[in-house]
Amino acid sequence: MALDGNEKREFKVIGQRVNRPDGIDKVTGKALFGADLTAPGMLTGRILRSPHAHARIVSIDTSAALAMPGVKAVVTNADLAEPQDDFFRDIKDNVLARDKALYDGHAVAAVAATSRSAARAAIRAIKVEYEQLPHVTDVDDAMKADAPVVQAGRADESVPAGSSPNVTSHFEFGHGDLEAGFAKADTILERSFKTAATHQGYIEPHACLATLGHDGRGELWCCTQGQYNVRTICSQVCGIEATQLRVTASEIGGGFGGKTTCFIEPVALALARKSGKPVKIVMSREEVFRASGPTVSSSSDVKIGMTKDGRITAAQAKLRYQGGAFPCGTVEFGAQAAFAAYDLDAVQTLGWNVLTNRPKEVAYRAPGAPMAIYAVESVVDELCQELGLDPLDVRLKNAARKGTLASYGPTFNDIGLVATLEAAKAHPHYGAPLGENQGRGLSCGFWFNFGGNTCVSLNINHDGTVGVVEGNPDIGGSRASISMMAAEELGIGYDKVRTVITDTNSLGFNDVTDGSRVTFAVGLATIEAARAAIREMCKRAAQIWGIDAEAVVWEDGAAKPSGPNAGDHPPMTLAEIAAVMDNTGGPIAGHHEVNADGAGVSFGVHLVDTEVDTETGATKILRYTVFQDAGKAIHPDYVEGQMQGGAVQGIGWALNEEYIYGEDGRLQNAGFLDYRVPVASDLPEIETVILEIPNPGHPYGVRGVGETPIVPPLAALSNAVSRAANVRMHELPMSPPRLLKAMSER
């Protein structure tokens, strides 16, 4: 659906900073999240996890546990269905291990009991005999020929012959003559980088409440980014027909991509089926760290050639991502995104996905892009330093723009990179003075954005209010933006619209809340559903007036006669048409179903000033500014919120957050004390500048904004710290010990 041909449209509701509809529930404690629901006769479910990084499961003896008072059911992998598709079988074998425990924390068995203490005791009574196997947790080690094999036979046809069995897929993108390009360069830099695995770190652990009756019908309540996706997975993994499993999404306490799959839901359903009672499972924080999805860790090499006036002549990136014990596709996104900000004649990216004995990787905000762009933007910055060039001017000189052949294939349409860079250059932050041990860094960021399957119903009520029914969990205020778009299109007040997120049996299929798709795709479907309702309301008015429906237009929330009939009848408002709809043909509702394309790509630029402590290696953030193209900011507060929140997650990734594994392959920091996410006192104000370069694929010009902001902080921080400390950093996180060591070796 194309941008409306009225770019100078005066919006009435769009762009306002209205109160979100779920605000009062959330500030009073009334909102119900995953762990907040109970059911009569409910059991507590609990999961037994492997203490080993890699071990064959020789036997599981559950008899003692089952004999304990209050224990109603025990399940293992054998109690689940046998999906044919690898994708679902991997989820099954992740939620309960098949014949091998593949990582520290891998689920092995689960119990349901009448109390928390009974469940805990039963878990201890399950006897598992393990045969420990050699393990590997580092991506470069896992690619060696003699590496322990995590899972055999998982390589797809893309993997070059002679690769380690842990390599599961290989990607290659690019165009142009690399050799000729590098020959034109005045300076060529080639650097290697590493980034640690980080966790999405949502504050709400995974939680669900499942019932599965003797009639085979199930009810599932869970915190998820996509109830339809949960239904699909659980149907496959538990052997339930889709329509027999109604999934309702609770309020969700953060996701960031991490709640786009299942960990506990199929287990709770299996326990509910076996016990005949409702079963609730709530993960502990330790379980969240050990067994829900972190992002990939990466190892990469980037080579860039530049002329002495700052033109990039050729660029190459080799990216190696480990995504845990099951195949993942994440490096493909990294390889596509790496050079997206640049207009290049010769570019190549190569990517390898690799298995290790770590938890199965799950999406984390712009999955795959931050670590690739970190490496690229670090090399660009070092080249600028070496050639004495201004890093913003160099980005502008090489910036992708409309008509640029992107390194991953498409030719860009209207994109906001140049405007975003120019806004950064014009901002007072860029020219502000710096002191001793201080440095300024910048980085571009990019994300593709997504549209996808979307279904919306919009119901006109007799009293002139409107109900919007959609199917995408609201993680950051999307109910407000969807209501705003419905109100704008209908020409009524925001307070007359209520948007609800419904269960899987009450609306057609919707893709997960991911890919920064909701404001774009659900918004687009809401606008189209409103237009369908408007067409019907115009028809009803025409019927009342006895004129042709084509002779009626919708303006300012009312039907008006137009053309030769203009002025013959007073306008009929939405409320007036709704009040008499029983007599003009019955209920009025608009629908729209679409697999939306046209999600415009998104660019951002981050500027950061840091000061390094030469005695401790600690980094202090002095100033931080985010510039990003939102296409059209529907609710500016929540656009800024995405920009600020993404930036701070990236700051954590750059400075502190990492999965730390011991020699034994066990995770050593499975808690918020040792896995340190940013806290309020670590940070300054996060300034934001929203650019609005309309996306041609949305009627109001919306681009998704959720993911791009986590991309630039990694390189922006690394560039700022490298300049402040006068030593180039090539590994994340730049935790105090790592930075101190680098400074001592400079």
Added chain:
Amino acid sequence: MKNTHVTTTVNGDAVEFICEPDETLLDALRNRLGLTGAKEGCGTGDCGACSVNLNGRLVCSCLVLAAEAEGAQVETIEGMADGEALHPLQRIFIEKAALQCGICTPGILVAAKALLEKNPDPSETEIRYWLAGNLCRCTGYDKIIKAVQAAAAEMRSA
């Protein structure tokens, strides 16, 4: 082990409940009394999502045994609004978009209220350090800090 009987006051009302001896105050509030506003984000006192006020002191209710509430005064997020009237912090958090997913919001509001009762005019740095025990993963804290500043200003002028 036998369960324990506890008599306490929650948000001004006398309540009684039975709990296991090793049960946390957080679990008792949530599972025995149905007050699910306090959340468990970590169970180890690192995230602050379970913040409540116990005898005038801000605590992580996941680190307090339910049995310790015997004879105590407990205040939770459910007691923060006065009937239909929201506390200024609650209203301003909505107006200034100081929440995204909202899971940390009850804990942050309880903690911020405790700060403003102690110090009606905190500096930005004081607010940031006071709230350093309350993790928020969505907002980057910016709008939270500004909302607390705005609420403090409004409460001072009231």
